[in-house]
Amino acid sequence: MKQLIELNINGRNYEVAVNPRDLLIDVIRKKIGLTGTKKGCGEGDCGACTVLIDGKPELSCIKLAIACQGQKITTIEGLAQEDGSLHPLQQSFVDHGAVQCGFCTPGMIMSSKALLDRNPNPSPQEIKHELSGNICRCTGYKKIIEAVEAAAKVWSQEGVK
């Protein structure tokens, strides 16, 4: 029943054998070994598994891997520069203490990236609205919102990609 498919993740092509029912989160974590993306609820509620598919935030826990052929998938591992320096959003989360246990962080950052790519100047209200599908049980959200606002400033000044 397994089929060979090609997935483009963080600019690299991976050939993997999957069952049609295999979920993207499990393929990314177990078959490809990129464990930055987290699995929380598995039901679409918590946002820990958020990845970008063609630039849009999607939930890899309710997405079939086989349905992602021909699309560009970006995970948290795809954000840092080749030399290891952090993406401005990652740096901002570190600088603002927006990371505690860190379980929600990859999903938070992927959702934030999708937001800032679409609108580099969001209001705090819009940040809250667009991040409402990412649940954090540690930080109380305040520092996360601040980190995104600060990153947005860098974004609009420097035109981050």
Place this chain on the structure above:
Amino acid sequence: MVMNHFEYFAPRTPAETLELLGRFGSKAKILAGGTDLMILMKNRAIQPECVIDINQVQDFRTIMCEPGQGAVIGTNVKLAEIQFSEALQAKYPALSYAAGEVGSAQVRHMASLGGNTCNASPAAETPTPLAALGTKVVLSSQSGDRELPLEQFITGVRQLGLNEGEMLTRFILPEPAPRSACRYAYMGRRDAMEIDSVNMAVNLELQPDGETIRNIKLVMGSVYPRPLVSQEVPALLNGQRLIDELIETAAAAAQGEAKPIDDIRATAEYRREIVKVLARRLIQETYAAAKGV
């Protein structure tokens, strides 16, 4: 839980999709955003033999919204696209607003307008404004297309008026009448990621005098097994100028028509109260907005 084994198809054209549907009938499930389907399959609430993924079909992803010509929205247009489309925002603000209030950003980027209707949950956001706007659905099979008003298509909780081998392919929205406005509102326990306990849309058109109501349509969600179109509100308000007592009478009439249930999200009693509050607010808002245009 792990999903059952199934055969996976990703057709590229409407014709291929309809051929597969004709071949597999009720053994197949259509996969649009999967935000409902995947969860049901993961819980093994349903175990289809085959899954037809319609995300490669470009025809199902298009919005046509030209001045003066209403709009045609493909079944697999994502809710986020409806939320952010400037053309739809300008012409159908109630729909764009409702789409933007579904679930979370991730859910809105995955979930489709067609999936929201076909899921046939009484609490769904978008069928309510779609019905208020007078939307028709186009149902297609290998033997052709037919059209149905949206409120007749959803027949009950998770029940649709679909024949074997048939699917929803697009929504047809009429051009808003001059001097008309449509608005949507909802109430839930919290703002985000919350299933509505009541939602409502009102579409109101004025006569050329700019004061008298020609036509009002009030639709309620989450208070009946399917979107509930009020019969009494138009009977009370059509041909009238809006005065405070009439707003109260109409809101009370809508409240009387609602048949909500007690559930985990709210009691029936609370829901009935909210119907009145939302009806009052929306009738006032749409009346003011219609006078403004």
